[in-house]
Amino acid sequence: MTSASPSKATIARSTWESMFDFLVRTAPAREKVLAHHGLTPNDARALSALDQEEGRTMSALAEEWACDASNATWIIDRIERLGLAERRMSPEDRRVRLVVLTPRGAEAREQLLEEFHQPPPALLALTRDDLDTLRRVLRKLDGVGRGEPDHRRPWESRD
Numbered sequence: 001m002t003s004a005s006p007s008k009a010t011i012a013r014s015t016w017e018s019m020f021d022f023l024v025r026t027a028p029a030r031e032k033v034l035a036h037h038g039l040t041p042n043d044a045r046a047l048s049a050l051d052q053e054e055g056r057t058m059s060a061l062a063e064e065w066a067c068d069a070s071n072a073t074w075i076i077d078r079i080e081r082l083g084l085a086e087r088r089m090s091p092e093d094r095r096v097r098l099v100v101l102t103p104r105g106a107e108a109r110e111q112l113l114e115e116f117h118q119p120p121p122a123l124l125a126l127t128r129d130d131l132d133t134l135r136r137v138l139r140k141l142d143g144v145g146r147g148e149p150d151h152r153r154p155w156e157s158r159d
Helices: 007-025 027-036 041-049 058-065 069-081 103-116 128-141
Strands: 086-087 097-101
Touching: 007 027, 027 041, 027 103, 041 058, 041 069, 041 103, 058 069, 058 097, 069 086, 097 103
Parallel strands: none
Antiparallel strands: 086 097
């Protein structure tokens, strides 16, 4: 008697569970990076949502973070006290305040990303072929279902 092969949904669930579990298992390393910089996960989230040029309103941040505006304000207040962000008046409407990264905030974000992007030992233990396959498959997820453009570098494989 042969067993039926698993459905695509079953395989997708198992794959997602493995990805999710790996991210959870490696979270302490990211938390250590944040602690080294005196930041919280919410601080990192705020830094990733902001830039130096285009300001964001508190309501836009609250909507993106799916939280109450008062929570978004609390997060921005914290990174503002750290000198990582500042509020500015909107050039179109003086009643509106926009949040932008300071140069120090942009530098902090770059440092965090540099450290977060260091591969964990378990990933480095994979073979080059396995890493190539994993990278190729994960890149297929970029923009899937969102109609977003392909953000890969021109020299990177599009398989």
